[in-house]
Amino acid sequence: MGHGKKPEGKVIRTRKGGTFRREFLLFLILFFILWLFSFLLTRRFPGLEAGLITAVVREVAFVLNLFGYSFTLNEPSFLFHTSHGGENLVVITECTALYTTIIYFSIIGAYPARISEKLIGLLIGIPSIHILNLARMVFVSLVLYHKRELFHFFHGYLWQVSFVIFMLLLVILWMGKIVKQHRAGSEGQQREKQST
């Protein structure tokens, strides 16, 4: 009796595992194509990077002005007039979150979901990443003003760790709340159709 059931379970598991593996592999291939292609586009059109750097510099300057901090702006460099002397901050492409945005875009683009779901993910995610990056840049600038010795610590930590965690949070929320919801809805409709 037991002998009869065992192979059946094995077949189902293999088939499911196989489908998952195929789907995941397809996701990875698509992700790397999108990521590489978008990355090369930024290299092909360096004006995009320059424009983004200018935008980030102006936004940081705007916020620092709001808070009443004193600095001289010579794009893309800031010279902060701090109590312990002048501090220089140069904004480069890595400071614009361009690449993390592209990685996020590639994850959403490669994941098997509807176009509308992907658009929602991008519309929520890209501005969020931009705002988080602005907050990071302002925070790092304030560290330079007040606690220069902690700059290296926060710059390193916030650059990588906070972006990975934020990107993961966005992806989990998108997959869990938007894609799954739609999927559950369409599966329910299919079941209803089958039963009628």
Add this chain to the structure above:
Amino acid sequence: MENENVKRAFEGTRGVLLFFLRFVIASIVLYLIYTKLGVYYTKLVAYGAKPLLAIFKYRLVMERALKVTEDISLNPVVFLSLVIATGNVTLVTKLRAALWGFVILTAGNVVTIFLLFLYGYTRSETLGTGIDWLNLTTNFFLPLLLWFILLPIRSLLPFRSSST
């Protein structure tokens, strides 16, 4: 079975928030350790790249290698924080994943340092672009990918086949 346990750990907003709270705590602790002991890790990566460069008859400048490694090799901190923060997984599974992930990321960092020095000697533009891409991939995507592959968390990211 373990897949289902992990799924339960992430259920609801509370589960997700708890995971991220654990991640933040783990990453701060590991980052603090890295700022103190990271020099040994950077040396490990630099010494790993040395024989690769020797194959091409190039020399590794240790001082420069340590400085560059320090800037580009935070990915084990991110990955290990993700592993620590994941709930409802046995210690053995976590340790195995941590070890494999650490080895793979370190190998990635060794290759990056090797290619960076190769670029320094050859000044090839194509190689420079490739290194930038590789470095961003190993720092921002590889820790997430390894976390997903090495830990039983398939159910967390609902691919069609895993939701059936």
